[in-house]
Amino acid sequence: MRRKNRPALIAFAMRTLSSIKTLQKILQPLHGRKRIGFVPTMGAFHEGHLALMRQARRECDYVVVSLFVNPLQFGPKEDFAAYPRPITSDRKKAQETGVDLLWTPAAEEMYPSPYRTFIEIEEITRRWEGAVRPGHFRGVATVVAKLFQIVRPDRAYFGQKDYQQTRVIHQMVKDLHFPISIRILSTLREKDGLAMSSRNQRLSPAERAAAPILFRALQKAEALVRKGARESPPLLQEVEALIRSEPLARLDYAALCDPKFLEPLERIQKGAVLLLAVKIGSVRLIDNVLIDI
């Protein structure tokens, strides 16, 4: 039943549904018999999402993609209402990518009143995105736990672009004994290096031209490490100076951290992750690079 040699663009019948019960009924006979791949998304599919779906398609017998703009992970001042929701083109892209089932749960079914249960991941959520966006990872962990419980996939696919999120998911899966293999795929980039993100479409043309500054800063840090730099402070100063050189950019944070628990490093020893959050105009972008030494 593995569709290993399926040509990429042949149209076939993708199911689209929103009911949790119907989804579970469809998946029930597959558990333990077929390998279920799962790609949780908030829609507005770009090549990064499609790469996750393609990888799931290659590795699994049945591919489920969820499309749910999760209100719980947006702060009160964040862009939940403005988050793009191009459902028709999303459906077309998922279908063309060979997805078996596109699941679009309704918020009222995901969080029926009274909803009371939340997953908290400590420590690893305290800094960086967790500090800037209080409650964000609680919302992410809670919805992912729920999606995992409902879909019960064998493998789940996430992009490295949301690096801290991947570490949060890893920790949760381990701590809560989810029998799911978590697959993290490299960040996909535009030709000028800008990491693909659903938020990129909200950049004005001038902002879009300024946005690759994040990637250039990551590249600069990598080059410095290649040349032997090991101390964080001077490295981060160079990164910050480069970001400052772009008038439309405002640095939120740049941090060199241990890649597992995201604690800041004074000195790179075995390897590190460089995390970057930058506001370009009103759009907040994040990016990262894993630095091997």
Added chain:
Amino acid sequence: MRRKNRPALIAFAMRTLSSIKTLQKILQPLHGRKRIGFVPTMGAFHEGHLALMRQARRECDYVVVSLFVNPLQFGPKEDFAAYPRPITSDRKKAQETGVDLLWTPAAEEMYPSPYRTFIEIEEITRRWEGAVRPGHFRGVATVVAKLFQIVRPDRAYFGQKDYQQTRVIHQMVKDLHFPISIRILSTLREKDGLAMSSRNQRLSPAERAAAPILFRALQKAEALVRKGARESPPLLQEVEALIRSEPLARLDYAALCDPKFLEPLERIQKGAVLLLAVKIGSVRLIDNVLIDI
């Protein structure tokens, strides 16, 4: 394979093990084929525990009992170290009750360092035991979620004595989509009405003689409601007066609440739960009664 007619006291080979992996390996072939019943406990088995096991035995093909004194649900000033751990007699009792597998996980395997993930149930944990024991229900919900994830039972059995706990579990199971039927069994009592509890063995003879005051207070409230009492304040005054009449007893709380969300009621309309927490000497006891009208 249902052992409906198994005589209650025939000895058979009960497995005892602590490894999570070994447990999962044993249960793996049963999922979806046999009905797995699960009784999570902290050991020190009394008739209340055994009643849960017997009910699981009657209703299920395979009965798993976990014995784990969960450090996470004890406060820093509580009785974790002093909690009774009579493992030899527990094993004998479980075996005689027809349990298939007694699982005794180790704390280091349940919470390997670094452990970071916690389940929070809001609102329903705010009052009563939640207020007196901060973090208690977070510990309960977290360990039960973990046990459920590992065992993946079809049915799980809890005693009504820990009433608020049963509501917390219900909420979590619903919110996190656990495909588990939760069975709540009536509180078992000693002849004088004292609710069975592992903590009872820590009562001195004088305290033990005073302890049935909880049950007498619940009975008094029931009698008053039968006679037409509907307003909470006078009802609770009678309960409190009765508790005060016992010199060794110190009331922690007495509350008439709606039975689902445990919000206090000014007036009993459809039914209520009367929750009681009383210190007898240094031992804190809880009890409750569901009042139907």
